[in-house]
Amino acid sequence: MLFTLLILAVTSIVSFVAFSNRSLIDDLILWPPAIERKKQYWRLITYGLIHADFSHLLFNMITLFFFGRVMEPRINESLGEFGFVLFYVGGLIISILPTYLKNRHNSTYRSLGASGAVSAVLFAFILYAPWARIYVYFLPVPAIIYAVLYVGYSVYMDHQGRGNINHSAHLWGAAYGVVFTVVVNPGVLSTFLEQLSQPGM
Template identity: 70%
Template sequence: MPITLVILAITCVVSFMAFKNSRLMNDLILWPPAITGQREYHRLVTYGLVHADFSHLLFNMFTLYFFGRAMEPFFSDSLGTFGFALFYIGGLVVSILPTYLKNRANPNYRSLGASGAVSAVLFAFILLAPWQQIIVLVIPMPAIVYAVLYTGYSIYMDRRGQGNVNHSAHLWGAAYGVIFTLLVNPRVLPHFLDALLHPSFR
């Protein structure tokens, strides 16, 4: 079974369980004081297994399903069978570390959801197929256009610091996805630059 589907299934099962079990939710969510004071480092990964509600879960898993399946062979070929799992887990940890460090003494802060790792998958895909048409809220657009809009919006909202969405995790996840992919295969960079210069809409 593809690793993407395994990650998706585990995330869905755990999220649905946590919807009805507040204790499980509290044990898995990113709560910085529990990491700082009690060394519950598992929270740097398990926060990505729980979601705020069904729509939050659906959006992340829908995105993971389509782009994870496309990227899994790339990482499997380069890193072995569990290459994509390594990439994804790394995305969870790296995307949330700045948030944790900023709030490590804040008992009122919590964060959850796989958005950071999903952003990593999406931006890794954009490196390989920047002009691929994707659907964003029923609007078709090239992946690279979405990347620019997504990055600009996330930076703007992160600076405003309002709302319950962790835009910082989105940005760090995207950056991780790009850097990790280029480290795994540096030839992706000239491929990406050449693709940018030769648009091919499909």
């Protein structure tokens, strides 16, 4: 889980520095016109290094820690030493692309946080262990049930278009995590379906 810890450490350090450094936020945040007009493509990745506040950072990093440490060796086994890093960076890019394309001419839109990539890690894990317990506010919930509720809530909130949370990134990140995992390890799909039929596993 070396790279999981490295991603966690770098994200935490940059986020903490950015909490009191507005210019750093401005340089890293996803601001579509900066990509559209100035070709600052790095923002499609660096937005995931900064967070709105400590609770936003903490939730993402705790989730990354618990599920990244399980998924890193699985992904690296299939793709090599840097497989998990490529998967995570891909999650940052793919999860935010629809948001960027939708808002590429919107000078008032901004987005930040690693939630899309973290969703990719979480949903990749759910394919391997759909009945594992995920603790939501200290309450144990089967992973597959959490996935259904998570997707349903994100779809609803995305359609509502209220609040400051990018629910679209959550959904696209989750979809990316599932598709990536199935492409890299096609056998996981049959194992997932078999486990679904055996809730006691």
